[in-house]
Amino acid sequence: MAKEEAGQREKKGVPMVLAALVAAVALLLGISGTLGLMITGLVPVAGLHPEYTVIRAVDAEDHSARAPIYIALEPPFVVNVDRNGRRAFLQITVEVMTRNEELAEALQAHTPVIRNNLLMLFGTVEYAEVQTREGKDRLRHQALAEINKVLKDKGAPALLEELYFTGFVMQ
Numbered sequence: 001m002a003k004e005e006a007g008q009r010e011k012k013g014v015p016m017v018l019a020a021l022v023a024a025v026a027l028l029l030g031i032s033g034t035l036g037l038m039i040t041g042l043v044p045v046a047g048l049h050p051e052y053t054v055i056r057a058v059d060a061e062d063h064s065a066r067a068p069i070y071i072a073l074e075p076p077f078v079v080n081v082d083r084n085g086r087r088a089f090l091q092i093t094v095e096v097m098t099r100n101e102e103l104a105e106a107l108q109a110h111t112p113v114i115r116n117n118l119l120m121l122f123g124t125v126e127y128a129e130v131q132t133r134e135g136k137d138r139l140r141h142q143a144l145a146e147i148n149k150v151l152k153d154k155g156a157p158a159l160l161e162e163l164y165f166t167g168f169v170m171q
Contacts (some may be wrong), residue, residue, distance in 0.1 A: 023146060066099040071107055077118055083127035093167030096160045106156040117146050140165055
């Protein structure tokens with residue numbers, strides 16, 4: 001008799017433990033899903049203004065739609081420079097950055113003028129000037145200003161944001 005009662009208690013206990021475990025897992029999944037939706041902004045959080053959610057969504061769209069566009073000005077620029085009365089060579093590889101696709105197209109359309117003006121600028125550099133980081137930065141800013149001047153004169157929709165020297169060889 002005692003064995004039969006113990007067996008009945010075990011049968012009742014196992015389904016209860018299993019049901020409690022299933023309920024706990026379902027509760028955790030529900031909480032995790034709700035928090036995930038709140039964090040991503042798909043479900044508004046109580047106490048926050050609806051405008052906040054909208055602004056966040058718009059900012060995220062603008063940022064992804066305006067990813068940087070890098071354009072290499074190929075081939076590298078090679079110019080002769082004066083090095084204490086002797087001839088030296090300067091080879092500079094240039095890339096520019098914009099977030100405007102129309103500007104990228106305008107840059108391609110005016111590449112001959114831009115390359116001409118940059119060759120003239122790089123050809124006036126003295127070897128000693130660009131041996132330092134400050135000299136290279138100064139030349140980089142001058143090159144960016146020169147390209148933006150050409151783009152502005154040609155009626156481009158915007159200006160470049162940045163210019164990078166991705167290769168700089170002096171010999």
